[in-house]
Amino acid sequence: MGYEATSGGTLYVPVAAADAIWVELIERYPNAEDYVEGCVEELASVDKIASAVAGELGSYDPTSGYSVTRVEQSCQVSVWGSGKLGSPELYLQVLAEHGATGEIHGAGEDSAMWRWKLADGGLSDDGGRMVYGEDVDPSAWVAQLASGVGAYDRIAVTSSEQAAHDQITAWCREIVLAEAPTPLPETELDAVAVATRAAELGIRGRVIPAASGREELAGID
Structure with a gap:
């Protein structure tokens, strides 16, 4: 019968690496x-x-299970x-090794929840759970960072606003x-200098209460 699941997410695939990714996918997993x-x-x-990943996610019509936008x-x-x-994590690992980033969230027939995250050349597989408004610790703060194009791809829950910053x-x-071409001295790594350089690189960060709305926590501006 197989394991039934519903999943979806967004990936950012470097245009220059797309051909190499596809070649490696079909070499390692011919069923792609x-x-x-x-x-x-x-x-x-x-x-x-995209079609191959959608197929491994369970799409009955893989060529209609995705959309692509050039960014x-x-x-x-x-x-x-x-x-x-199927085994989408095998395909996602290949994408991650070629510089693709992003996240895919899934929910299984047994109510299990998980997230596949592509970042820094690797793939992580994290379990998750649903938390509703009144169950959220109001003292907690969430740090979010967008290190590239798209939504916030680094998220951490901290015990205080200062810890989030x-x-x-x-x-x-x-x-x-x-990103530095040569090692930087410690004197150039204070918070102000780091924030300035991060802004020049297009990095976006924000700190919000954990009790914020669903859309805000999801990284929707």
Whole structure:
């Protein structure tokens, strides 16, 4: 019968890496081509990738289980599926290794919830749970950071507003250090300098109460 699940999310696939991703996918997992059978010649690599991921997510019509929007040097790929879950994490690992980022959230037939997150060349698989308004700790604060194009892709729940700001600074310092062509001295890594450089790199961060509305916590401005 298989495991039934409903899942969906958004991935950001570097345009320059799309062809290499598709080639590696079909080399490692030949069944990926089954999801674009009959229209292989008509689809670009990013469409083939999206269709294959949608198929593994359980979409009964993979070529209709995604949408693609070009965003600067990457493609914003929304994928979704509801049906028998395959092994999308295998495909997502290949995408992550080639620089794709993003998140896909899923809910299984047994009410299990999870998130696949692509970041920093790797894939993480995290379990989750639903928390309703009155059950949220009103003293908690959420730190969110968007390190690239799209929604906030780094999220942490902290015990105080200051701790949330400190988390934002720590994330920005990590990214700034990775972007620097040469090692930076400690004197150039104070909070103000890090925030300035992060802004120049287009990094967006924010701190909000954990009791905020669903849309705000989801990263919808």
